[in-house]
Amino acid sequence: MTNALEITNLRKSYGDVQALDGVSLTVPEGSFFGLLGPNGAGKTTFISILVGLVRKSGGEALVFGHDVETDYRAARDAIGLAPQEFNVDRFFPIHEVLEHKAGYHGIPAAEARVRAADALKRVGIYDKRNTRFDWLSGGMKRRFMIARALVTEPELLILDEPSAGVDVQLRRDLWDLVTELNEQGTTILLTTHYIEEAERLCDEVAILDSGRVVAVASPEALKGRGADHITIHLHNAPHSRPQLLVGDDRVESIEWNDDQLIVTAREGGLIAPTLVRELDREGLEIVDMEIARTSLEEIFVEMTHSGVDRTPSDQDEKEHAAPIATDGGHGERTQ
Template structure:
């Protein structure tokens, strides 16, 4: 089966104003299978947006090869671009144009005849809940609506590969959930999706595969499930009924008393909850509520990025 995306030895070097070179991508290799839901994670400045920029021709690569559905961007960029739909991180539409016109115009740029473009524009604006806003100037929309409009604009030519750069940044929780549902629906319909995100929960919920990029290198590329399975610890936050003056000692756990009513406990995966609660009961601690400190992927992400940082420091 043809791969949706095949990146080989992709390098990008920027020159700053002083003429000094800054390496943004150090020759990355990445493949995304057709129908996949793929997350590209990484801290700010890791190279995520540069990679996406090269894919959609907003950034010129220094070297390497990129193929979209088997089409090399150096040989037939127009064809490769026709397979791609892009939702960028920043708003990139004319603020003074009407919502309908923005989506309709984008369809025209992809060579879709006017009648079909009108039908598709209506279809996607309705699906994304923007049909009532169609005659408004884009600047009049809320942040969430602007983001949804960019998704409608990216879908109007019905791409095979949808690339979203931080799609839910600045979107409220309810809307984020509905966008997740929609992206999952698109993926079920057969569209390959690549997203970059800061919300690691988003990657864990939606994506089958995750690549972590840091300092212009892919430091991990595996299924989300196997990545999460590597976690050997879970951090729980316990709210206590009675105040504590001193942190208790619990077997196979790291315990921190964050305030007199709150305990933060790191538990290893082979330590069952029953054992933990047995110990708490033995020490006379009554627990009012319990919650997970953060999502599991986030912990792994931080640890991987920190390991990479230590490695970088050793090299330099």
């Protein structure tokens, strides 16, 4: 099977800033792949290279085996991109914008019209088809971005922060939609700040930090790398504190606080029965026990140092990527 993405030692520098520093990744066809990283980690630069909006400084990027520079037409034809920014043609009603996008991908006008209608129905804004993008509500705009990515029926759907700033209902609709597409065979590449989203949807995630891949694994496997917390409340504080879990190298720390015991260890669920037995042997009565599994978010923060205060910021990254400064106003000047 061809991989949807084969990225080898991909690099991009903006002057002294190394936005991507040797990224290597493989995204299997049909997978649901998440790209996580703090602001400025290089996620948008990575995606922009795939679709031709940013030129790589080095390395290789293949989309379904097509090089993004030497075979750019085939590579771009395979991709449907829903970017975070609203980069939509404001001159035309939204159904025409979709028809044009389909046409650019070689889809004849008659079929493009049908596909545009289908895409708008799929995201639930068909009744707004004759409206221009500027007149849509924020949630509808986000839905339209998805429709535009879908209208070419791409083999690889790239969603860059699709649920940023959307309400819960739309987020769930979006999750249902992309899950359905993935089940139908579309490969999905998702970048997100919502760890829950990645955890819920992705087969595999890559964590990107300062332009480097620091981990690639399934969300479950990543969570297995972190420590769980077992908190036990005893009926009475022990007169002397017993030695527990001696020789188990999964244990990172054991803390006593009067009648409360906190054990920090990997694979906390597996350790807990042994711990309970040892406490029982010591004659200590347990009144409550709780195992707090490591969240993917904690792993993410740990792997990316803090998850915040990155340099350059997302805005820096965007400014590097954009050839001209914009006022964000999308003014409608006509000549």
